[in-house]
Amino acid sequence: MIYVIGFLAQVFFSARILLQWFLSERAKKVISPAIFWQLSIVGAYLLFVYGWLRDDFAIILGQIISYYIYIWNLDKKHQWKKLPVIIRTLLLLTPVVAILYMLKDAGIFVDQFFRNEKIPLWLLVYGSMGQIIFTLRFVYQWIYSKRKDESLLPIGFWVISLFGSLIIVSYAIYRSDPVLILGQSTGLIAYSRNIYLSKRAGD
Template identity: 50%
Template sequence: MLSTETVALGIGLLAQLLFSSRIVLQWVQSERAKRVLVPTLFWKISLISSLMMIGYGMLRHDPVILGAQIISYGIYIRNLQLLGDWRKLPQVFRVGAYVVPVLALSWFVVGTPHFSLWTMLNNPIPGGWLVLGAVGQSVFLLRFVYQWLYSERKGESVLPLGFWVVSLAGSVLILAYALLRNDAVLLLGNAFGTVVYARNIVLMRREQQMLATTKVPQ
């Protein structure tokens, strides 16, 4: 029988594979267009991946991962709503997207021999590590809070330059946390993401410079 650690690793790696696939998708489309694009599929993959990472966070008894993914999950849904694609999804999927995480978290609170809220709260993670991870995830999470507020003002789902700058900073901090925690899932996911975030910053700066030089004087 598979151990809890093995199951957690499998779920986490699959989630990061999906997270990476959305980044590759966004990266390829942006490179082709020579500007940063965010396809709708990016948010759909993010939603599924985030749900899996919620499960991973519970199995790892990691409050840093769990807290960040719960908030991110809600933001992914909101972006799909802003794009007008949420209601286009099958009703079963939409209902499940709300019900499944609630049931999973309820199960976590009740607790099992393999994972429980009580075990997580008593997890002997050094305080300094938790602070580093919490700061990293907070910075990483702020990118979506910033993106969400920016999109709400625009009335559409947009990923501005600030999103990628904050993503890069948060990713570096999470990489440090992953190294301390020996967390292969976080390490692999954020190592790849760091490269893409840096590339998107370059693309957006280049696009802004082109717009500035071609702007017609008033």
């Protein structure tokens, strides 16, 4: 059941990349479609649950940081306010509630995630580093887009994506995590192709 949630999350993440790639190829330039951000939110929500069930802090960390950037981009695409208020409220509050829940007993939290016998500390640090790098692409994208006052996916986003993804794939291989392996591997070609499209367009 846990893997089903994880695979479903990766389906959404893979779909967002494939759709973005397809639409960019058709436009002959890198674009940032609203569907990319909609699928991102759903995937992040599911992967957050998966990470929690797997006692994997590295996965959780990556989702918490980028989650609100997805919402910001949806708002820039004028799609956020089209959602019912109850859905928006749920999406906004769930991560906050989850974080508060995790921190209500810091000792148990540390035991569950940082002293996890299933994951050696060095591997947890390595996996977390990959997730941080991978997540920083959205921080970079947000800063870049904020300056341009529109939702964009610049070349730096794809370079960071490629680098972070390679770390996460190696982490996933070591952990024998088919969800992460599948999810990250499918993106490698799309990241490379978007870098090519960005360079060709002179971005």
